[in-house]
Amino acid sequence: MKPTLLVLAAGMGSRYGGVKQIDGVGLHDECLLDFATYDAMKSGFGKVVFIIRKDIEQAFRERLFDRVARNFDAEYVFQQHESLLTPQQLKDSEGREKPWGTTHAVLCAEKAINAPFAVINSDDYYGRQAFDVLGKYLSSIDNDCTDHAMVGYILGNTMSRSGSVSRGVCTVADEKLVNIVENLKIYYDEKDQIISEMPDGEKKFFTGKEWVSMNLFGFSPKAFEEFHVYWENFIANNSKAPKAEALLPVAASDIIAHNKGIIKFFNSTETWFGMTYPEDRQLVKDEIAKKIKDGYYPEKLWEK
Template sequence: MNTTTKKHALSLVVLAGGLGSRFGGNKQIAEISGLGCTIMELSIADAVAAGVTQVVLIINQAVRSEIEQTILPRLAANIDVVLIEQHTNLVPKQFEQLAQQREKPWGTGHALLCAKDVINNPAIVITADDYYGASSFKLLSEHFKHQGNWAMVGYPIIDTLSGEGGVNRGVCQVENNQLLRIVEYLNIQQQAGQIMGDNPAGVREGIAKDALGSMSFWGVTPSFFQYLEQGFTAFLQQYDTAVKMEYYLPDQIQRAISTKQQAVSIYRAQESWYGVTYKSEFVSVAATLYKLRH
């Protein structure tokens, strides 16, 4: 494993620090039957094919040994790989007391912030348990060859629902191929031919059938980390850990958009997204991915 932090044309940050509470275990390291690898490894291979030369894995301590022994030896030898553990005590000094009371990770915004010291160039940010399709990595790789602003790939909400229960999705509002806003809806399901979800006010309402969802496929530059740092401090000042609030990555993207400090280009996914929220979904998703890769 090479842990250098030299300048790269394009990096990949994989958020794999979640505990997978609904899944009932560490879904990030669950192998796909017949392929002998994890969903995360498929994404890494797709990213490398699109031009990524540095991979940063944000993990929890419980899976470090297995990742080092099993997954890292299977990765391409010509990429720089950095392992970073997301710990609840990685907070500004004045909030150390809060960190002692925290049990679960702080969320996706904090997870990415953990990579601040090793990202010196544009980076694609994904989650470990989602399969995005090779074309999505190519879209953002091409984006950064020509543009310097942030970007994302959005997936049709209707294609990201689960038959096992409601899902939470960030629904994108788009204008002229630019992201205007992401609205977080909870418990999204199809009901009587409509897509329904609970909006931020807790009101259940319809979601457009052609709406794009944020499946955490982002393209960012090093400047993003100052937003993450400022936002995390504000988050810790506002919330008590007893509330168990999470510091969400999309919220900080939104803050930059709202203050006119950053434009975010949005690209429509060319392939289907496959993800695992519930353990019962893993077998069917794994079987689909096996077919796609053969």
């Protein structure tokens, strides 16, 4: 059974200042997601499902989806504020503008998933090596398997010079994930040291060699059971919180903590680049152009 690629593309892009999911960066105005989908297709994935907001549907279709769908099995689903909420929770959260987070997004796509699946962000470049490794593993498991997977990256390879980033720092033992600790503000200081600024004001220093999560996970559909448990607990405690988010790395860690399965840890040494800040766009364009020049990608990505 060929695995599915699930793309988290419903974010607001508040730091970027626009709909970065569909911003052109290729030689023929392809989006970063064009390249991720192409890599997944070349790595044995059989389908892609995009999770988007309803308000960007038309632009999403024009700028990305219709082109991808002509070359690959593709569909999209909506992450909406009211999805999975009770009438009381909907009332409690009235006026909230921020999406409910990545676990909520994944749950919104549950009905579109009928095979083991990988999850990626829409604004990160992962590299084909990661898709090859994860695609091969997901092709080997069935829908009830409790051995899930992730691909981790070296922290120093995932930093931005344009501002702070959020990274889940991983503890790994025996090639399995032990836990992930979310660090919501990691940046370079004036001495070029990597620092995480904690909510209480404390600063934590990193070497840059730590393994971090870039939301590149691989799950069997069995994982949805634990995701529902996590979501129900989250929304019960946060329906009135205007900015709280149900984060996928936390839900994934709960699989381990609740003894509902393991997460095999694979790794990639490729250098990340992505679309976090407006200044990142030119860097991404340059990196893509370099890969095309080196023959990593064809100049024209899709045949039609």
